[in-house]
Amino acid sequence: MEDTDLRLESSLWVGNKRYRAVLTGWHFNWTEVDKKNRDKKTISVPVAEVVGVEKGRVEILPQKSVEDTDKDFTVFYVKRSSSGSSYGLLWTLGRTQFSCLSRVLRDQWAKHLRTALKTHSPLRPNKLLVFINPFGGKKKGRKIYHSLVAPLFELAGISSHVIVTERANQARDHLLKKDLTGFDGVVCVGGDGMFSEILHGLIGRTQQEAGLCENDPTVMLQPCPLHIGIIPAGSTDCVCYATVGVINPVTSALHIIIGDSQPLDVCSVHHATALVRYSVSLLGYGFYGDVLAESEKYRWMGPLRYDFSGTMVYLSNRSYAGTVQYLPADPLLSSPRDRTRCLSGCSVCSRSTERLFSNSSDPGISLNVASCLSFCVCPGEWVSVEGRFRCVSLTCMSSSCPKSPLGLSPSAHLADGTGDLILVWDTHPLGFLKFLYRHTSTQDRYEHFHITTKLGWQFDLPFVEVHHDRDYIETVSRSGSQQHLAERGTGQEMTNDQKTTTPFLCGLCCSKAPAVSVWNCDGEILPSREILCRIHGQLVRLYARGIEDGTAVHNCSEENDKCERGYT
Ligand SMILES: Nc1ncnc2c1ncn2[C@@H]1O[C@H](COP(=O)(O)OP(=O)(O)OP(=O)(O)O)[C@@H](O)[C@H]1O
Ligand SMILES: CCCCCCCCCCCCC/C=C/[C@@H](O)[C@H](CO)NC(C)=O
Ligand SMILES: [Ca+2]
Numbered sequence: 001m002e003d004t005d006l007r008l009e010s011s012l013w014v015g016n017k018r019y020r021a022v023l024t025g026w027h028f029n030w031t032e033v034d035k036k037n038r039d040k041k042t043i044s045v046p047v048a049e050v051v052g053v054e055k056g057r058v059e060i061l062p063q064k065s066v067e068d069t070d071k072d073f074t075v076f077y078v079k080r081s082s083s084g085s086s087y088g089l090l091w092t093l094g095r096t097q098f099s100c101l102s103r104v105l106r107d108q109w110a111k112h113l114r115t116a117l118k119t120h121s122p123l124r125p126n127k128l129l130v131f132i133n134p135f136g137g138k139k140k141g142r143k144i145y146h147s148l149v150a151p152l153f154e155l156a157g158i159s160s161h162v163i164v165t166e167r168a169n170q171a172r173d174h175l176l177k178k179d180l181t182g183f184d185g186v187v188c189v190g191g192d193g194m195f196s197e198i199l200h201g202l203i204g205r206t207q208q209e210a211g212l213c214e215n216d217p218t219v220m221l222q223p224c225p226l227h228i229g230i231i232p233a234g235s236t237d238c239v240c241y242a243t244v245g246v247i248n249p250v251t252s253a254l255h256i257i258i259g260d261s262q263p264l265d266v267c268s269v270h271h272a273t274a275l276v277r278y279s280v281s282l283l284g285y286g287f288y289g290d291v292l293a294e295s296e297k298y299r300w301m302g303p304l305r306y307d308f309s310g311t312m313v314y315l316s317n318r319s320y321a322g323t324v325q326y327l328p329a330d331p332l333l334s335s336p337r338d339r340t341r342c343l344s345g346c347s348v349c350s351r352s353t354e355r356l357f358s359n360s361s362d363p364g365i366s367l368n369v370a371s372c373l374s375f376c377v378c379p380g381e382w383v384s385v386e387g388r389f390r391c392v393s394l395t396c397m398s399s400s401c402p403k404s405p406l407g408l409s410p411s412a413h414l415a416d417g418t419g420d421l422i423l424v425w426d427t428h429p430l431g432f433l434k435f436l437y438r439h440t441s442t443q444d445r446y447e448h449f450h451i452t453t454k455l456g457w458q459f460d461l462p463f464v465e466v467h468h469d470r471d472y473i474e475t476v477s478r479s480g481s482q483q484h485l486a487e488r489g490t491g492q493e494m495t496n497d498q499k500t501t502t503p504f505l506c507g508l509c510c511s512k513a514p515a516v517s518v519w520n521c522d523g524e525i526l527p528s529r530e531i532l533c534r535i536h537g538q539l540v541r542l543y544a545r546g547i548e549d550g551t552a553v554h555n556c557s558e559e560n561d562k563c564e565r566g567y568t
Contacts, residue, residue, distance in 0.1 A: 006119065008112045013099040021098070023047075023112055026120060028075070030096075045094070048121040049078040051257055052155045053113045055106065057097045060151050070103045073110050076155060078254050082550055087405055088245015089548045091254045093152065123259030125184035125543075128153070128160045128229070131171040131198065133190030138302055141189045141233040149189070149231055149253040156257040160187070168197075175201025176208070185227035185543060187256060191234010192281060192523050198228055199278055199540060203266065214275045217268060217534045229256040229543040235303040236523070238281045238401035243414060245547035247402060256543040263349070263415040263538035265396040269521060271528035277521045281399045282408060283533065284520045286320050286391035287313060287424075287436075292520040306403065314436065319426035320517050323386040326467060329418040342398065342413040344546040349415040356417045356537035383467075388426040390435075394419050396535060404440045409466065414546060417537025423465040435464060 019030040032040040057067040058074040079094035100106040210222040232240040294309035400407030409420035519526035
């Protein structure tokens, strides 16, 4: 249908005020008109952000009520407000009840608006498969879904098949084996672990159907056709925070309803000739591996277990010997140190789409896995580093979360086909504390497109390196070579503290320093230490749009003169 066919204009009343309402193809605007026919304030809502249109005077929350009047219709739409911090925007459900002069006109408005919203947001889901983890986070998944999300899905005409999980990996197995015909997307209600199940199920299913072998890191994996929605109800909710900007079930539900689409890079992790897992947020050895291993003992603490374990692990003052090899990405694409951020509509990610899906541009395809584990197969390209590390982390995105608002790599991109490798060399305990403090502090903030820090940038420390990687390998083992620490980390000879393998404050919290750590892969401990990773650009799509710039919120409401895009 042409946009001109959707155009409609008439007087409408909200309460006793008269408005001139106009539906163009893309926007629905209503402007108050005073008694002298002068325009006053305008409210403008993009049609793509209209959630639903109901005949009569309808309310949804706290309970649904319908007054079936002849000349009225109610429009529900996305309304934005600041989240309190400057990071991301909260979305709530806006609602306006309109009255028309006749029933015929009312029916015309309802029909035109419904047609327009379908035309302008083609990815809106009709049918969703929803998995609820009843035990995630504070164990409120069921309540969050039924009280906050289900009424919105119903309003938007989405039918959902809900499965409350009874065991770990049920959602993954369902996606791998059961009939998924008719579903537009899969929604998980839970935390990063639940998201990871959906990720594994959908990627696995897609490769099975395409006849591709996931174990082979040289294979170009097939992007998943189904979208993933995340209703946050977990402990860290990092994937939700880093792709939406807030941890808020209503905001996430609204992104799902309007069919937002955010591609996401995924890292496949291999050991020997097998796929071990996929990762999007954190593949971390050393500190983050130890924090996860320690935190498993304190599950009963809920989300606080990470802070408690973080403190315990910090006090144990561990570092580990190992070797990391990586293939650097093209520095012209972007840099993890450029202090920009990946926001909604990011141009770096958009430009990457073409590059990623043209087959010729991926030299990583020719890797030989067996060789990779022992030496570099692309001389001159692969970089190898060896030494003692506090932590080695790889992330495909910023991995910001409430515990680390800037994230592990604040300037990383969600969908540029690269990952950031952060090497924190062994250093004095106070130096490492500074790094942890900088990257977990809530005081640092983003300003329009650039990151400014009051405390100092987390990568501006002499023992921290950050690299931008296309594909890379990591092998971590105990090499016993401690000299590298002095050579690369601080440029000075190692101190006694650094040389010793005895933990700092030993006896207060642990008795013997372990020789090796474990890999934390998005909150799961990996069984292998020697791993090979490959970044698969834009392998999955989320019902999200990246982080909207919180500083662009207009301070406008229905009382102000101009209000665009439903900002409040
Ligand atoms: N019914 C269930 N019983 C037990 N475990 C489950 C169930 N459903 C899902 N799980 C598992 O629980 C783990 C944690 O779930 P989730 O991510 O939702 O919560 P969380 O508190 O954020 O945990 P984490 O921070 O460890 O990821 C997931 O890895 C998932 O596989
Ligand atoms: C001295 C105290 C230090 C406290 C450290 C607290 C931990 C900070 C968490 C930042 C993690 C950001 C990356 C997210 C990773 C998720 O994939 C994963 C699963 O939810 N979360 C964790 C904590 O491993
Ligand atoms: Ca990326």
